[in-house]
Amino acid sequence: MASMLQEHFTLLNGVEIPKIGFGTWLIEDNNKAAEAVQEAIKTGYRHIDTAEAYGNEVGVGEGVRSSGVDRKKIFVTTKLRAEYKDYEGAQRAIEESLEKLDLGYIDLMIIHSPKPWAKFGEEEHFFEGNLEAWKALEEAHAAGKIRAIGVSNFEQVDLQNIIDNSETVPAVDQVLAHIGNTPFELIDYARQRNILVEAYSPFGHGDMLRNADIQEIAERNKVSITQLAVRYLLQLDLLPLPKASSAEHMKQNADVDFVINDEDMSQLRAITKQQYSAANKKFPVYQA
Template identity: 65%
Template sequence: MILQDTQTLPNGVAIPKLALGTWMIDDDKVVEAVKAAVEIGYRHIDTAQAYGNERGVGEGVRTCGVPREDLFVQTKLAAEVKDYDGAKAAIEGSLETLGLDYIDLMIIHSPKPWADWAGEDRFFEGNLAAWKALEEALEAGKIRAIGVSNFQKADLDNLLENATVKPMINQVLAHIGNTPFELIDYAKSKGMLVEAYSPIAHGKILDNAEIGAMAAKYGVSIPQLCIRYILQLDLLALPKTANPDHMKTNADVDFEISAEDMEVLKAITDKDYGDASVFPVYSGTA
């Protein structure tokens, strides 16, 4: 079953291939979502300072009945934190809010603060300062692995060329219809793993007739086809849901998309994010 499958980060830490995403799940509701996911078999839980639900995620992890060392908890340093002292305090803040002794993976949420998403400044110095705080927390054993999210090639190169520890993972927007192949290949060429958030395209892809026909061919749902596509690209997948039934079907992806059909899916370009376009990551600028 896919929930038992892992990839290995550059420092040897195992990371489960399929995670429970928790964006937009309220802090008071996420506790039960995490516990339900763990009961189904999920072992990788993704959260972020920006989600405002680290407290609930931590409570779910602590009370789910599975030993802490068997779970993989990932959180994200807020995009606005671009200084060493601020990052150091924010890391401690996440540990305290989660109520955990360590975090398995912590990543910089974005190379640019969300309010500056469309700007020219890539905040190279600020990212290096924040990264230094993550490196120190890694060294101290407070974090087991460190990485980034939404980083483009120039942002990755800034860390690769100037930091002591290379980023171990880049979490990016990737799904059928919008797969950044060049960025994915570049990150992999530098030894990073790549995680795909919004693998079901924030739900808008459910209306695509071509993808629907392909899912029908395999006798699976569109979300299942989308998750399988991501896994066959050798990416980690982070579908978000608070619905236990969806958690189960999202993990029921032990089928194989043929090489020919993968090429068809790779060629699709469809990314209507609807109402979600107001969020920077779906706005088309980076």
């Protein structure tokens, strides 16, 4: 298990990022976030993903500081709120994240969405606002406050806007990606531009676990569905961000030192149109 948690991707600016991250979405209590982060680090994770919008940056920072592991060995990602589409607001938000995390610097900070969440399904792409937010991130990066900057939920047109109108290419695009919903065209576009694609909700927010076809392939490989899901993403050169509520599941999700053969990978790639449960459709990213 430990070997995969010790492996890294290299971002386009030379910064190394662990190949598997630990997600903290929906851990809204700071004490619980601190405990989860401590447990993840104890398990071997060295990449922690949070966001301003999660409301747990204070807890995540506390978990990292109290882990007993050198800060420099932990890679911490946070996200600029999707609603900040102005330079001054983005500047303030960056400083607030630095203060709440209290880790000296942020390893990676990304724009959470090209659109405010209330307008996520609308046509407007907020190109100018994203460029203003990006400028604030670029300046914080140049000042040494952030080691790398990127985006999340950006489509090709949103990425191209940043590439065409700024000095810095996003290091990552963090997107919804899992078996049954893999944005192959976006992944290819990003790869051609040396943008690493990170995959959040690698288990389809739980809905994927009920897929009989995926279950059959997991059984054939003698692994759990969650292990198969993480390995699938790694074999596509994506960076998975699994969540787990127990130490046992944290360990299992990272115990992926096996190889899915070409035939099974082809079958997994061909699974499409993941249906999300009504409970999950309250979140904008699952409404498509």
